[in-house]
Structure formats: C-alpha cells, structure tokens
Amino acid sequence: MHKYSKQTRHLLAVDCIVFGFDGESLKILLIQRGFQPEKGNWSLMGGFVQQNESLDQASNRILKELTGLDGVYLEQLHTFGDTSRDPIERTISTAYFALIDIHKYEKQLSDDYHAEWFPLKNIPGLIFDHQDMVEAAKRRIRYKAALHPILFELLPDKFTIPQLQILYESVFNTTIDKRNFSKRVLATGLLIKLSEKDKAGSKRGAYYYQLNKQNYYAKFQAFLNFIPNPDTLLL
C-alpha cells in the first residue's frame, strides 16, 4: 500500500561497529559474511531494516542475531548513502557503534557465534565501505570520549585506575602521567572506591572502583570548554 506512489523505494541496512577492550588494546568485532557476494570475507555485523522496526530497533536486533549481544551501549554513527557502496544493489546503510566489556561476552561470542575480535591496529580487509565506517567510528569514539565519560562502557563493573588509564592511553594512542591521571579521574567524582583489590595485575594489588551512576548521568553533558561559565548556560 504505497501512499507516496511515485517515489522510489530503497534498500536500507544497518551495520554495527562493536568496540571492546581486553585490558591491553581496543578491538572491534567482525564476522565472516554468510552469503554472497563477498561470502566468507570479514564484515561488520549488518542486516536489512524491516518494514515494522525503527533503525534503533533494527540495530539492536541485528546485533543480537549475529552476536547474542543485548542491552549494550549502542549509538547511531552516520548514514552511508553512496549509490555504489554495495556493488550488488544500491543499499543505504546506517552505521551504529557499540561499546562493550569484552570479557563479559567472550565465551558466548566464541561458542555460539563466529565473531572474532581484531585489534584496531590490525584489521583485515573489509567488504564494501566497512573500512570507512570503522574509521568514522574511531573518530567518533575519540571525539566523544574526549568530552564524555563513555569509555566506562568498555570496562567491567569493577575496574582499577591503572586499567582505566591503559584504556585511555590506548584509545588516544598516547601516554599519560600516572599521578596526573588519577588526580584527574578522581576529581570528576565519578568513581567510588571499593575496599576490594584486584590482585591479578600486580603483587600489591590495585583497588577496585565503581562508577557513581548518579554523577555519571549528571556530568555527562558537562563539556563546553570553549564557552566560559558553562553553568550559566540554559541548556
């Protein structure tokens, strides 16, 4: 039942870039495409948008179907609409990126699905324009993480400050002074110190911290660096 009867209709897809952190480096999740063309080649998790679902619903559904991941941080990135991006038939694709705690789903991913993690610095050739999507996602995650505390989504519920620092250093490909880093993150008021220690990484052990969820939401938007007195802004 086409009401706008004269208009062309298009194929619409969703592709998901899933970031994970294993304590050493930032990785993304890839699968081998299960159908022609490019069957067997590495690909992002993608699929077509159905008639009765929103883009957000489609991205969640596709991610779950292909990896089992559910209820994770998922955010729309960009829509890729070049006419020849899919050589078979024109398809517009909206890319989403996800941030997950890599260990939380490790077993599930390798047992039930055939997804594999690849370090960002060593990504195989990807189908179509998926390489562009990954690049855009890398830029976005850096951009956003420079202003908002989203990287906590990549860590387990309990984490240590050295772990957090390694994460930041690997996302931004830099090194940060230990003293200044911990001063800085503790000053945000986002962390709650636990009495328990993580003994895995060192002899002495490092204290676990948890996110203060309340402050997390409250401070998520505090970022306008260029503008003086951001508190006086009517947002």
Next chain:
Amino acid sequence: MHKYSKQTRHLLAVDCIVFGFDGESLKILLIQRGFQPEKGNWSLMGGFVQQNESLDQASNRILKELTGLDGVYLEQLHTFGDTSRDPIERTISTAYFALIDIHKYEKQLSDDYHAEWFPLKNIPGLIFDHQDMVEAAKRRIRYKAALHPILFELLPDKFTIPQLQILYESVFNTTIDKRNFSKRVLATGLLIKLSEKDKAGSKRGAYYYQLNKQNYYAKFQAFLNFIPNPDTLLL
C-alpha cells in the same frame, strides 16, 4: 532489477535545517509544505532520495530546489527512522544542517521562494518530527561550535569582532566579557585584520576581519581538551 529480492524497500527522505544569523539572533529557515498531508504547514526543506543520487547529493539538490541555496556548508546530522514518523507512509529521513550568511541570500529567498526565517526562540509548530530534528541540530551546532570554528560559516566574508561575539553569545545563550573574547579569538590566529571599518553599528566603527582560510583548515581539528599533549597524538 532487485538483486536482494527478498528484502523490503523503504521510502528515504532528506530534511535540511538551515541556520542563519542576521546580526542579532540565530534563525532557521522554514517553508510551507506544498502538498498533502499537512499542506500549508511549516516544515523543514525536505524531499525524497532518488535512485541515482547519494544522500549528500540529495540534500544539496533538495536545498537548491526549495531555496535556491547552492554550495553552502551542509553536514549530515542524524537519521530519523521511527516507523510512524510520517503518518502517511513509513519514511526514513536523514537530516542535514546548513549554515549560511543570512544576508547573502535574503532577497533571493523571499522573492523566488517562499521560505521564511524564524528566530530559534520562536519557532512555529512543525510537521511530523521536524521539531525533534531542529532540537538535534541545535545541540549539534552548539557541540561542534564549542570545539570547531564553524560559526564563521554564518557570517559574511568580512565581519567585525563585536559581530562575532554577538553570534557566539546567541548560539550559546550567554554573555562573554568583551576583552576576554577578543583576546581569545585573536589568539587563534584565524583572523586577518583589514584596514577597512564597519561604520554601520557604531560611531567609531569596528575593524573588519577576514578568516585566514589556511589556519582555518589547519586548526579545525584541534580540540582534544581532555587529552594532554594533543600534539603527540597520532591522528
């Protein structure tokens, strides 16, 4: 010739939020929708994506068809994909935002087209989810302008520092100290002082400035505030 033969096809639209600045307040451009449903009601500039054009091409074409605007700053904002956003038939729409010098096109817009400028603080009811799109565009322009010098796109080729300040103050809905503001913008190295003055706004007259295009592109990406030593980053 449908190669992915089993898949549903969708209507795809593009909607453009055009921002302009008249020296006093930030405004957006609206038109009265020319066809049913909602004919005659205020709407963003929108249209359907054709088979043989990319999204970027579609947004440029639609903007030109409906307003005559060509070659302006246009950037993809977000894709709105709720199933019921268009009550007639499901349509996914990718929103773009544009920044233009309002005076440059003032006559053209009112003579040849029936577009009208509305101050951001006084926008009429809009069709469909266009209000959401405008809100998202406002957030994006603030976000981006806090980090990148995009607001210059809203000004004429020659502008004065007081004009620039009013623009920033109106985008961020705040007030800024004159001395600190001019120190700050001049320190960016983005401005070239001209010998000519603008006598319109005051008796004394304010010097015109121009953008230093080279520095503009070079410094556009300099923003990573959270991260120390951004120069050492491998981008």
Next chain:
DNA sequence: ATTATTAATTGTAAAATAAACAACAAAAAG
C-alpha cells in the same frame, strides 16, 4: 567649535587549572 554620546579597543592582576616531577608502600617471589 565645543561638548556629549556611543561603541570599540586595549592590559593587568588574581585565580584556577594543568603539567612536570619522585619517593614510598604493599605484596609476592626468591
């Protein structure tokens, strides 16, 4: 011609923030 008015231009001191820098503590291994 003098004075009044208006908006543009410019500098400095104080405060806040960020950067540089190293010693000590805790626990395990030997």
Next chain:
DNA sequence: CTTTTTGTTGTTTATTTTACAATTAATAAT
C-alpha cells in the same frame, strides 16, 4: 629478609582562564 614489581600519593611550576575599567575614535547635539 632481600628483591622485584606495581600501586599510590604530593608539591612546585607553568600555563590558562577569569575578573575587572580606562581610553579612544567617531558622530551627534548644542
């Protein structure tokens, strides 16, 4: 008990940001 390894903490300096007001240039008014 000594060594080794990694976690934790503080101070000084430099840089950046903020707060704050007098002067200048031009026109308008008398």
